[in-house]
Amino acid sequence: MSKIRVAVVGCGSISKYRHIPEYADNANVELVAFVDPIIERAEGYAEKHGGKAFADYKTMLAEIKPDAVSVCTPNALHAPVAIAAANAGAHVLVEKPMAATDEEAAAMIEAAAKNGVKLMVGHNQRFMPPHVKAKDLLKTGIIGKVLTFRTSFGHPGPDAWSIDGAESWFFRKPEAIMGAMGDLGVHKSDLIRWLLDDEVAQIAGFVGTVDKDSDVDDNANCVLRMKSGAMGSLVASWTYYKGEDNSTILWGSKGVMKIGTHPEDQVIIELRDGTVERYKTGEISTNEKQLSSFVIDKFIDSIVNDTTPPVTGEEGRKSLKVILSAFESQATGKFIDIN
Structure with missing residues (x-):
């Protein structure tokens, strides 16, 4: 070929x-x-x-x-x-x-x-080994029904990551449109939808600029209610100056699952009966440590084999809608119903 x-x-x-x-x-x-x-x-x-x-x-x-x-x-x-x-x-x-x-x-x-x-959206969180393992474990029902959650993504901001540093387009609203929410928050809205096989039904959010000299948001703190009834928080930040956090904790009826909270054990399950399971899956990629995103290989595979890309435009649109609804909540001071 x-x-x-x-x-x-x-x-x-x-x-x-x-x-x-x-x-x-x-x-x-x-x-x-x-x-x-x-x-x-x-x-x-x-x-x-x-x-x-x-x-x-x-x-x-x-x-x-x-x-x-x-x-x-x-x-x-x-x-x-x-x-x-x-x-x-x-x-x-x-x-x-x-x-x-x-x-x-x-x-x-x-x-x-x-x-x-084909149209694919680069939501790489779905492919990171700890998240793949977590989803497989969730399917077994090990922690029971997921009742509440917290998913967070923060780092010191694009000034450290972007090729243009503090002069980056990330800080210019006409080009960026949105800040930490578009950079990091949308990763987490996509991850939680995918991990839980669930949709966000309602969101309320504080989205604003806390510390950066910019007219785009550098922080967001949102509360979500899923269609299943599960409730949780979604955090995106460009002001985690002490270092990156890309972690998710799920509290279920039988126990808790911690993802990305420990440097060696990327997935930890603690059950109500005292059982603890620890999994070394391979790391989550960070700005300091670039690991394969798997996105490119999956995209090319979908073309070579003529299959549906693993993150379709429809999926990307649903994850985007969560973020846009958080901005609407900030603007109106109201809970926003999604779909």
């Missing part, structure tokens, strides 16, 4: 650490184009991996006609680039949050369907 010709649009940190190296390591992929308005960045990758550098994605799509496109741009451009790529007949992998609005997400799904191409 001929290789899948992939173009990467946006050559910032997520491309540098995840998309480009993971495509380069995939035997089914040929990297054919790199796009960035700072053309030198695109040229650097083209020199290293082959392919051609572009400053503009429309020119690239017309000239290269790639089989697949990774959309790694600022959030405001996710929908326009993804829709243009789908209309050019390319499969699309888009970073999270998939879009800036629910209407954009719907338009992206429609464009992919109309053009017969």
